[in-house]
Amino acid sequence: MMILIKLGGSVITDKRRYRTFNEETVSRLCNEIAESDRSVLIVHGAGSFGHVLAKRYALQDGLIDYGQVAAAARVQHDVRDLSSKVVDGLLKAGIPAVSVPPGSCFVMDGGRLVAEDTEAIRALASLGIMPVLFGDVVTDRKKGFGICSGDQLMEFLGGLFKPEKVVFVSDVDGLYDKDPKEHPDAVLIAEVTSATLAEVESGIGVDDVTGGVVAKMESMLRMSGDSRECVLVNGNVPGRLHSLLVGEEVISTTAKGGLA
Ligand code: ATP
Ligand code: IP8
Numbered sequence: 001m002m003i004l005i006k007l008g009g010s011v012i013t014d015k016r017r018y019r020t021f022n023e024e025t026v027s028r029l030c031n032e033i034a035e036s037d038r039s040v041l042i043v044h045g046a047g048s049f050g051h052v053l054a055k056r057y058a059l060q061d062g063l064i065d066y067g068q069v070a071a072a073a074r075v076q077h078d079v080r081d082l083s084s085k086v087v088d089g090l091l092k093a094g095i096p097a098v099s100v101p102p103g104s105c106f107v108m109d110g111g112r113l114v115a116e117d118t119e120a121i122r123a124l125a126s127l128g129i130m131p132v133l134f135g136d137v138v139t140d141r142k143k144g145f146g147i148c149s150g151d152q153l154m155e156f157l158g159g160l161f162k163p164e165k166v167v168f169v170s171d172v173d174g175l176y177d178k179d180p181k182e183h184p185d186a187v188l189i190a191e192v193t194s195a196t197l198a199e200v201e202s203g204i205g206v207d208d209v210t211g212g213v214v215a216k217m218e219s220m221l222r223m224s225g226d227s228r229e230c231v232l233v234n235g236n237v238p239g240r241l242h243s244l245l246v247g248e249e250v251i252s253t254t255a256k257g258g259l260a
Contacts (some may be wrong), residue, residue, distance in 0.1 A: 001038075001039060001164050002041060002162075002163040002164065003038050003041075003163055003166070003167060003245060004040070004041050004043070004157055004158060004165070004167070005033065005041070005168075005169065005241075006042075006045065006150050006151065006154050006167070006169065007042060007045065007086065007169050007235065008045045008047075008150075008169055008235070009045030010045070010047065010170050010171040010172075011025060011029070011171045011235040012029075012044055012045070012082070013082070014048060015047050015048050015051060018048050018052045018053070019048060019049050019078060021049075021082065021085050023085070023089075025235065025236065026089045028238060030086075030092065030093035032239065033093065033241065033245065034094050035242060036245035038245050041125065041130060041131075041157060042086075042090070043153050043154050044082070044132065044134045044150055046075075046078075047082070049078040049079050050082075050135055050209075051208050051209055053078070054075055054137070054147055054209045055208075055209050057071035057072070059071060059075060059137060059145065059209070060146060060147045060210070062142075062144050063144025063145055072137050072145050075137050076136065079134055079135065079137075080099065080101055083099040083101070084099055086099075086134075087132055095130060096129045097130040097131075098124060098129055098130070099134070100124075100132060100133050101136055102115075102133055102138055102148050103136040103137050103148075106148070107139050108140040108143075108148060109140065110140065110141070110142045111146055113138070113153070113156055118160055121160070133157065134150055135149045135150040135151075135153070135210065147209055147210060149210035149211075149215075151168075151215065151216050151219040155223060158228075163228070164228065164229070165228065165230075166224075167241070167244060168216060168220060168232045169233055170213075170216075171236050173234045173237075173251050173252070174189065174190070174233070174253030175188070175192050175213060175217055175232060175253040176188055177199065179202065188251070188253070191254050192217055192253055192255050192256070193255075194258070194260035197214065197217050197221065200213075217232075218259055220232065220255035221256075221257070222258065222259045223255070224254075224256055224257065225258030225259070229254065231244060231253065231254050232253040233250060233252040234251070234252075237251075
């Protein structure tokens with residue numbers, strides 16, 4: 001019985017300011033995960049360690065000019081740095097974990113993740129050492145390089161480990177009909193389906209090269225296809241992730257019914 005969790009870049013960093021790590025929040029979330037006593041696998045987003053420079057140098061478009069190469073290397077360095085901070089939080093909470101950089105072990109093909117060799121990841125997990133993957137710059141057979149999001153990695157790990165529950169942790173209570181940070185009258189949607197997603201407006205308040213909350217919901221709907229519980233929850237509210245992990249009802253959005 002495993003739970004797959006993505007710690008979103010909006011909760012582990014301040015997405016508006018380059019390389020700003022939310023250390024206290026990460027440490028609290030790692031403790032909430034450890035105290036839930038559930039078997040979990042964690043992925044994390046890049047937040048301001050990835051999106052700020054990726055957007056400035058259009059890294060999501062692939063190699064267009066050699067001016068991007070130094071930025072691609074810099075972003076890889078920055079997201080590895082972020083990942084070691086997250087893993088530090090997990091180790092301090094008593095969870096054995098190791099950072100596994102997707103850009104060093106996978107490739108992409110026209111934006112699609114190609115992860116042929118999964119032996120090391122599976123072996124680490126079966127030893128009880130959690131492999132922690134994260135949104136990264138990954139080389140691409142067609143585009144030179146591209147951005148592999150934490151959400152793409154969630155779908156890949158969902159296929160590999162078949163978790164019974166999938167949790168996306170962000171800095172909002174769930175999916176709203178429009179961006180709650182720009183519209184105080186936004187209404188929270190407790191349950192989202194392919195049909196209701198069409199009516200959602202996504203704000204573009206901060207730099208984000210991987211499609212924002214609508215792309216996240218599409219990933220969640222795809223993962224919910226085989227009636228798996230797939231939930232978006234606010235990690236900035238102390239105790240909420242813990243409550244969700246131990247099976248209590250919490251304010252959140254659940255994706256249902258697959259992506260049409
Ligand atoms: P990252 O991709 O860096 O890992 P994340 O997984 O935390 O980040 P985001 O892609 O930043 O998630 O999506 C969450 C953000 O989406 C929130 O901070 C919120 O302001 C914004 N947002 C825009 N439109 C909506 C909406 N309709 N409902 C909920 N959040 C929205
Ligand atoms: O934060 C994006 O991954 P995400 C990765 O999960 C980079 O969307 C490097 C911008």
